[in-house]
Amino acid sequence: MGIFGGLFGGSNSGDEKKSSGIPWIPLNSVAQLKDIKEVSSSRPQVIFKHSTSCGISRMVLNMFKISYGLEEGQMDLYFLDLLANRDVSNAVASEFGVMHQSPQLLIVKNGVVVMHDSHNAISNIKLEQYI
Numbered sequence: 001m002g003i004f005g006g007l008f009g010g011s012n013s014g015d016e017k018k019s020s021g022i023p024w025i026p027l028n029s030v031a032q033l034k035d036i037k038e039v040s041s042s043r044p045q046v047i048f049k050h051s052t053s054c055g056i057s058r059m060v061l062n063m064f065k066i067s068y069g070l071e072e073g074q075m076d077l078y079f080l081d082l083l084a085n086r087d088v089s090n091a092v093a094s095e096f097g098v099m100h101q102s103p104q105l106l107i108v109k110n111g112v113v114v115m116h117d118s119h120n121a122i123s124n125i126k127l128e129q130y131i
Contacts (some may be wrong), residue, residue: 021091022068024048024090027078030091033130036110037095044130049089049104056119063123064105074131 008037027047036045041067048064082102084090096108101118107130108114117125 001013002109015055022065022077023072024077024079027080027088030088031079032088033091033095036076036108038077041110042077042097043073045108046108046127047079047080047092047104047106047108048077049082049100049102049106051082051090051102054102059121060103060122063120065097067123068127070127070131 007039036047037090039045048061049063051069080088080092089100092098092106095105096113098104098106098113104116104118104121105122105125107112107125107127109130114130
């Protein structure tokens with residue numbers, strides 16, 4: 001892979017969970033949204049919406065990985081591959097009342113989104129504040 005592929009993710013193995021050190025849960029079913037809302041009453045839930053074909057989305061994901069420092073179990077982190085799961089992305093926007101953007105990060109507590117942002121602003125979100 002060339003320098004630009006390394007920076008912008010020209011290749012995607014599809015195995016984000018193993019390569020990142022972040023305990024990602026794949027979000028690939030609309031039915032999972034009900035579980036996310038229910039569990040959010042006891043533990044914050046995070047949804048990271050990522051476009052596997054977008055260089056900016058890959059760059060933001062890499063910045064998120066570098067700054068991630070939570071201990072396992074503090075939050076559940078869901079990874080949504082937008083290209084493979086457009087229906088789930090649309091359901092997230094509808095269910096939580098947050099306009100779709102990519103990349104995008106949403107934090108759900110007590111069944112509602114308490115914080116969301118997109119693009120480079122994701123790196124300004126301090127997950128620790130929402131535990």
